[in-house]
Amino acid sequence: MLIINSEIAQSIRGYGARDYPNETCGAMLGVDGAEGREVRALFPLTNRRDDSPRNRFSITAEDFRAAERAAKEQGLALVGWYHSHPDHPARPSEYDREHAWPWYSYVIVSVASGEPRDMTSWQLSDDRSAFQPEEITWAVPPGMIKR
Amino acid sequence: MAVKMEIPTALRQFAGKQASVEFNAATVGEALKQLTGTYADLRKHLYTDDGRIRSFVNIYLNDEDIRYLQKENTPTKDGDTISIVPSIAGGAKI
Numbered sequence: 001m002l003i004i005n006s007e008i009a010q011s012i013r014g015y016g017a018r019d020y021p022n023e024t025c026g027a028m029l030g031v032d033g034a035e036g037r038e039v040r041a042l043f044p045l046t047n048r049r050d051d052s053p054r055n056r057f058s059i060t061a062e063d064f065r066a067a068e069r070a071a072k073e074q075g076l077a078l079v080g081w082y083h084s085h086p087d088h089p090a091r092p093s094e095y096d097r098e099h100a101w102p103w104y105s106y107v108i109v110s111v112a113s114g115e116p117r118d119m120t121s122w123q124l125s126d127d128r129s130a131f132q133p134e135e136i137t138w139a140v141p142p143g144m145i146k147r
Numbered sequence: 148m149a150v151k152m153e154i155p156t157a158l159r160q161f162a163g164k165q166a167s168v169e170f171n172a173a174t175v176g177e178a179l180k181q182l183t184g185t186y187a188d189l190r191k192h193l194y195t196d197d198g199r200i201r202s203f204v205n206i207y208l209n210d211e212d213i214r215y216l217q218k219e220n221t222p223t224k225d226g227d228t229i230s231i232v233p234s235i236a237g238g239a240k241i
Contacts, residue, residue, distance in 0.1 A: 023238055023239070025235070049236075049238075052238075052240075055238045055239045055240035056236070056237070056238035056240065057235075057236065057237055057238055058234060058235070058236045059234060059235035059236070060234050061205040061207075061212070061232040061233070061234050063234075063235075064232055064233060064234065064235060065232060077156065078156065081235050081237075083237055083238070085238075085239040086239065087239075088239035092237070093237070093238060093239055093240060095236075095237060095238055095240060096237035096238065099202075099203045099235070099236040099237055100237070101155075101157040101158065101192055101233060102157065102158075102160070102192070103156070103157035103158070103160060104157050106237070126160075126161075126188075127191070128191055128192070
């Protein structure tokens, strides 16, 4: 189960809309505990795919290391990645599967005609055969009172 | 030559939950072979079915990407650290 508060979810949707028609991407920093995995902060990254940024994203090894350092500095773990699917459903593609590792949460937001829509999360199975949907629990941001 | 191999968080579950392991290896390729020999479940996440390192998997010897050294034939020396670092990729197109 992935816990995302509405502020962070709104940020992911916002980045998806901002970068439309290109794909947005970034790292999710958080805690991975017995009660689930909670995203506490985002680390937006530049989509390095200049050749086809509308249907591909790429985060370099150097960017990966920067995200890991950022997580460590904040006392968090690098728990996953988010990216957008412009004018495409929030479902992982075969290309996503081929370039994934298990354990991470892969959040996808669909952006239709510039408007952010569905947000889903996925985890790769240990045998690499398929992505499994990961349940998202929408939480209230810290400091806000739930009514 | 004892080299330290750092295991990324995402793959530690396939390596006895260890953050790093040490092997005696003369080259990076030898160290990788020992790693995947010891922890067989790691192999499919690092290599394609035809035995090549996956395109999104980067191997660093200390701070150098082995693609710019001698790839898997890069010699190691005592105390070196080998890191496995993914580049993250994906996208909507099938």
